[in-house]
Amino acid sequence: MSTTAEDVSDDSLLVLYVNGDSRAAEELTARLGPRVLGVAMRVLGNRADAEDVTQEAMLRLWRMAPEWRRGEAQVSTWLYRVAMNLCIDRKRRARGGHVDLDAVPEPPDTGRTAAEQMQDGARQDALQRALMQLPERQRQAVVLRHLEELPNPEIAGIMDISIEAVESLTARGKRALAAALAGRREELGYSDG
Amino acid sequence: MADEDKTLQELEDLFAAAREDRPELPHHLSAAILADAARAQPGAVVRQGRLPLWRQLADAIGGWPALGGLAAASAAGVWIGLAPPSFVPDPVVLAGYEDSSNVLGDGSYEMAVMLNEDLQ
Numbered sequence: 367m368s369t370t371a372e373d374v375s376d377d378s379l380l381v382l383y384v385n386g387d388s389r390a391a392e393e394l395t396a397r398l399g400p401r402v403l404g405v406a407m408r409v410l411g412n413r414a415d416a417e418d419v420t421q422e423a424m425l426r427l428w429r430m431a432p433e434w435r436r437g438e439a440q441v442s443t444w445l446y447r448v449a450m451n452l453c454i455d456r457k458r459r460a461r462g463g464h465v466d467l468d469a470v471p472e473p474p475d476t477g478r479t480a481a482e483q484m485q486d487g488a489r490q491d492a493l494q495r496a497l498m499q500l501p502e503r504q505r506q507a508v509v510l511r512h513l514e515e516l517p518n519p520e521i522a523g524i525m526d527i528s529i530e531a532v533e534s535l536t537a538r539g540k541r542a543l544a545a546a547l548a549g550r551r552e553e554l555g556y557s558d559g
Numbered sequence: 560m561a562d563e564d565k566t567l568q569e570l571e572d573l574f575a576a577a578r579e580d581r582p583e584l585p586h587h588l589s590a591a592i593l594a595d596a597a598r599a600q601p602g603a604v605v606r607q608g609r610l611p612l613w614r615q616l617a618d619a620i621g622g623w624p625a626l627g628g629l630a631a632a633s634a635a636g637v638w639i640g641l642a643p644p645s646f647v648p649d650p651v652v653l654a655g656y657e658d659s660s661n662v663l664g665d666g667s668y669e670m671a672v673m674l675n676e677d678l679q
Contacts, residue, residue, distance in 0.1 A: 383600065386601070386602060388593075388597065388600070391593060391600070395589060395592050395596070399589065399592060404581045407582060420584075420592070421588060421591050421595065425592075431601075432601055489573055489576065490573070490576065492573075493574075493577060512574045544570050547569065547570060547573075
């Protein structure tokens with residue numbers, strides 16, 4: 367029975383990296399990079415900034431690796447936390463930032479018609495715009511809960527708040543999103559039927 | 560109430576669609592992250608062979624600020640060696656030699672005049 371890189375935990379990969387295994391860095395990058403990039407794009411609404419945050423967060427992971435204590439926390443939780451803090455720093459520096467529609471990923475080609483794909487794109491744009499209207503912490507909580515599907519205790523650890531606070535932030539965020547999108551139902555192709 | 564439920568369901572559908580659209584790492588970003596990983600890897604100094612030796616030495620002692628301090632300290636050392644302040648022991652004496660001077664006797668007067676004429 368052989369062990370592939372996919373079978374190895376993030377913890378173990380980090381140890382392998384410290385011991386000089388460059389393939390461990392490749393696997394960690396492939397595993398964690400897209401997740402950090404996705405969250406940063408949703409939180410920042412800007413692809414270029416999200417890429418910078420992703421690179422910086424991963425760099426901090428490499429630098430922290432020799433001090434990592436196995437079993438104390440999840441590597442992904444630590445990384446999300448770093449990424450969220452970097453996002454907050456960026457938003458503080460660039461108050462009044464704009465929504466970059468390039469940040470919204472293109473919908474995958476699922477064999478749907480061009481009109482349907484355009485409508486999917488419009489809906490995702492609308493979601494991103496609505497997300498950007500939320501207060502910073504609400505947006506983070508909603509993205510981590512509903513787009514990354516992380517459990518509330520992990521989100522609490524990432525955001526350094528209580529589980530109750532996470533529940534409150536996600537509930538309020540979701541209500542605000544629903545309200546923002548309610549006025550655009552027809553425009554987005556949702557029928558009343 | 561029904562409208563609110565419908566909107567919340569549509570929101571859930573939007574979340575689901577967004578989850579499927581997770582971005583892939585662009586090649587340039589992936590390459591940059593892996594380059595950082597190689598540089599930050601413990602023991603990676605050996606792999607930084609592209610840096611010239613003087614640069615590696617400078618980095619090892621702390622970069623440009625340290626080099627500036629080193630240059631200033633060296634200059635001060637040379638200056639103190641050449642012209643020691645009065646409260647510093649004479650290095651010539653410390654080295655075991657005696658300070659001496661040669662005084663020309665009266666008989667050398669003519670030679671001094673000749674040298675002076677040569678210079679003129």
